[in-house]
Amino acid sequence: MRIIAMPEDPDQTEPLRNPSSGFVAYVPVGSLARGEALVTTGGERTVACDICHGAMLKGAGTVPAIAGRSPSYLARQMHDMKAGTCRGPGSALMTPVVEQRTNDDLVAIKRVRLVADAVVRAAGSAVD
Numbered sequence: 001m002r003i004i005a006m007p008e009d010p011d012q013t014e015p016l017r018n019p020s021s022g023f024v025a026y027v028p029v030g031s032l033a034r035g036e037a038l039v040t041t042g043g044e045r046t047v048a049c050d051i052c053h054g055a056m057l058k059g060a061g062t063v064p065a066i067a068g069r070s071p072s073y074l075a076r077q078m079h080d081m082k083a084g085t086c087r088g089p090g091s092a093l094m095t096p097v098v099e100q101r102t103n104d105d106l107v108a109i110k111r112v113r114l115v116a117d118a119v120v121r122a123a124g125s126a127v128d
């Protein structure tokens with residue numbers, strides 16, 4: 001299972017390096033629905049993310065926003081937290097979230113960005 005991120009417009013990405021030209025993440029079939037379930041309910045192996053990451057996953061207090069982050073960044077952070085190599089002041093809170101998840105779960109959860117985008121669109125505002 002993996003994610004492949006491609007530029008929306010290769011000419012804008014390189015050589016123009018236009019910061020407002022985006023990327024499209026291609027993910028395994030089925031991972032969108034699975035990720036949405038894990039993010040919103042926790043399924044049987046994790047905890048719903050908005051409890052700590054706030055409404056629309058835009059952050060709450062010292063807990064960082066995860067809405068709008070790139071799928072590969074989210075996955076790397078969660079992989080490293082699970083492996084114990086990424087430690088911040090609040091990492092202990094994420095331990096129960098990541099410890100029982102499989103790599104397939106982590107790929108599915110990368111969809112958190114799209115889930116959050118959809119939630120925000122439904123609410124009529126934009127993801128930062």
Ligand code: HEC
Nearest residue numbers: 046047048049052063064074077088089090091093094097
């Ligand atoms: C019990 C509270 C709690 C829950 C539930 C929780 N998180 Fe977190 N999460 C945190 C805290 C606190 C941090 C910051 C850790 C640190 O200090 O480095 C964090 C950090 C992260 C990061 C790294 C963000 C960054 O910018 O480095 C990601 C990605 C993340 N969480 C994803 C998730 C996902 C996906 C879920 C739901 C499946 C989830 N979290 C559920 C508390 C929580």
